[in-house]
Amino acid sequence: MGANVILRGRMDELGLTQDELARQMNVALEEIGRRPGDVSARTVRNLLNGSTRRPIGRTCAALEAVFGCPAADLGFVPPRTAVRAEDPVHRRTFLVAATGTAVAAAAPPRLTRLGQADADRFHLEYTELLRDDARLGGAGKIENKAIELASRIQSSLAGDGASDRVRRQMYRLASEATCLAAFAAIDASAPRRARSHLDKALPLAGLARDGEAMYRVWDHLMLTSSQRENHAEAAAGAEVMKRSSTARRDPLYASLGHMRYANALARLHQPTESLRAMSAAEKAFGRADGEQPSAWISFYNRAEFDALSSYVWTALGEHERAESCLHRTLVAIPDDMVRNKALYTAHLSLAQARQGEAELAAGTGRRAYEMLLPASGSRRTTRTIAVTRQVIEATGTKAPEVVSWIEESRRWI
Structure with missing residues (x-):
């Protein structure tokens, strides 16, 4: 024994x-x-x-x-008689993880041939999760569902019954679902957990032989580096993005790569180089041909361009310019992108606070918090509100409305 x-x-x-x-x-x-x-x-x-x-x-x-x-x-001796439980489909997928992060147990290999209908079905699940993420942000259930979806896609590929075209689609979907889990962790301000997901997404993108999927992994890796205040690494990741074959082929991807690079350089205290990169991002954005982008990059519209520009201006200490960009963003951003509306409203509040507009910033901060849905897990938003509160407190203001907001916001975060 x-x-x-x-x-x-x-x-x-x-x-x-x-x-x-x-x-x-x-x-x-x-x-x-x-x-x-x-x-x-x-x-x-x-x-x-x-x-x-x-x-x-x-x-x-x-x-x-x-x-x-x-x-x-x-590792067990098989039972003498195969015993099945009451439910004939008992070998189902369960989420098992001691740390609270969901990991899907592998399903048994399927015997039927995978086809386009299977890829379409998985893609529909993925796009529904994208919509949920746009509303809720870094909710644990979004992260867990995305991991579970990626695991089911990989399990379906355990056999050989698929064409090369379908297999590549499925690997791309598995990579994208894993990236979605990583972004939920980023929005929940958990960069280490996000990095763990991205370590799995990168080889899946490679198996898909898909440049856009690989680009997305690098984009999220850059964001995790930025959250960990490793701005040199973030700049290196943005360099990979803007020099990729995908960026060379599509100006929208090129623009995002330049914008990420500008953001990292601003935080590395290289203002001239940062502004040059932001100008390149603007030019590439203007060259985007207006074709329907893929599901993920579609977030990078004019409203998002202005929002990311505001981050660069903030890092450069140009808070009035940052505020102007955020006002344009909030006018243009689609209503269904609830998480981003709340996030950028929180950044507007911070820009106002840094210009000494304490009462205005407090009111904007309250609006940002009220926008968040009850199930939201967007700690990026709540942390931005917390920074706003610190900036306002440092002014020593005694205005009753502001003091009331300071006390009220302590209960939110």
């Missing part, structure tokens, strides 16, 4: 402790049989140390459901 190193390895891959695996098995059993499971940490310990070599009944069903594979593939 020996320890089950295969099961231990699978648990380590998913970051599962004994207690967490027991909990997930109980969740699986409740989903399967509509009644609570009774798996304990002791049960899992016996599975790991070799005391239980042939799990049977509900224990076997729960293991297979959580890990998405037969018990034999987990």
Whole structure:
């Protein structure tokens, strides 16, 4: 009798402790049989140390459901009689992660040939998540759903039943879904978690042999570097973006690369080079041919261009210019982009505060917070409001309306 190193390895891959695996098995059993499971940490310990070599009944069903594979593939002796739980589709996908980050258990390889209809179905799920992200921002459920979608797409590719064209589409979708999870983490001000997602997205984009997918990974890597205040690394990432084949082919991508570069250079205290990069971004943006952009880059419209310009002016200390850009953004931004409206309203509040307009900034900050939907996880927005409050407090103002807002905003953040 020996320890089950295969099961231990699978648990380590998913970051599962004994207690967490027991909990997930109980969740699986409740989903399967509509009644609570009774798996304990002791049960899992016996599975790991070799005391239980042939799990049977509900224990076997729960293991297979959580890990998405037969018990034999987990290092166990197969049961003498295959036991199925009440639900014939018990080997479903479950979210399993000890840290709260969702990781989808792999589904069994599908036997039917993958086709364009499958790619279209996954793409529809992805675009729905994009819309949810535009409304809610860095909500945990957006991040988790995106990870789960990417995992299902990859699982569907486990067999050989797909043309090269369809396989490349699916790898691109898996990369884009993983990037969406990363951006949700960025909006939640969790750059390390975002970086972990992007480490997975990069090889998927490579397998897709898709320059736009690769560009998006580099864009998000640049943002994580910026959030960690590593502006030299952010500038290097923006260099990759603006020199990519995608940017050379499409001026919209070129413009975004130059704009990201301008932002990083401004924070590296290189104003001349930053303004030169922003001018290049403006020229490239003007060359964009007006064709329908892909789902992701479509966010980069005139409203977004002005918003990103405001970040550069802010970093250069030109707060009046930043405010002017943000006013243009808020007039033009589509109503369904709720998260961005709130974020840029918060930045408008900060620009006003830095110009000494304490009462105006307080009112704008209140509007920004009220725009956020209850389920929003956009910590970028709430942190910007917190910085606004610090700027206003530093003025020592005693205006009743401002003092009231300061106290009120402490309860938000």
